[in-house]
Amino acid sequence: MSPEANPSVPLMSDAAEPKASKTPVPVGLFVLPFLILYGGMIYFDQRGGWFNPQVYAPYQSLSALTLYQPPTGGPDLGKGKAVFDNICALCHGPDGAGKSNQAPPLAGSEWAQGSPNRVIRIPLLGLTGPIQVKGQEWNLTMTPFNILSDEDLAAVLTYVRQSWGNKASAITPEQVQAVRAELGNRSQPATVDYLNTIQ
Secondary structure, three states, X not given: OOOOOOXXXXXXXXXXXXXXXXXXXXXXXXXXXXXXXXXXXXXXXXHOOOOOHHHHOOOOOHHHHHHOOOOOOOOOHHHHHHHHHHHHHHHHOOXXXXXXXXXXXXXXXXXXXXXXXXXXXXXXXXXXOEEEEOOEEEEOOEOOOOOOOHHHHHHHHHHHHOOOOOOOOOOOHHHHHHHHHHHOOOOOOEOHHHHHOOO
């Protein structure tokens, strides 16, 4: 046999055959998603409220929650409207336009928008005799509503003075209390002549 290579057997080349190696995956690729998730949880926990006592602890009921609401910046006309609808609207109408042969209008009334000391006396004492409202003569009797608390009377008078286009100042419970104390036990109804003496 000849030492020459057998042509049927392939010759080996000098280049090594490529082999698959075991290169480890960088640890950072495992750690990075967990760090992002952890940071997101902390961010959401600090800004999301969840069970933070500042969000949930002080409020045990709806009435407690309303105590923490910021002031609206003006009188509570809702309370005054409720008193007006229950007591005054029967005669003066829900829109304050008055009712013929029953009660004069409050909308645009010079009396309703006049001196606080004067207007407070009308529901406390009642009113009798002739009175001119918006150029129209009225001669009816209004019964007193001195059973109302200082707060309710102040609320309803403020509602009347600031509704239907009226733009008068608010009435405070302290003003009502002062006028009530000044009137003492007076039971005689007010008249126009008496009211005109009040500033």
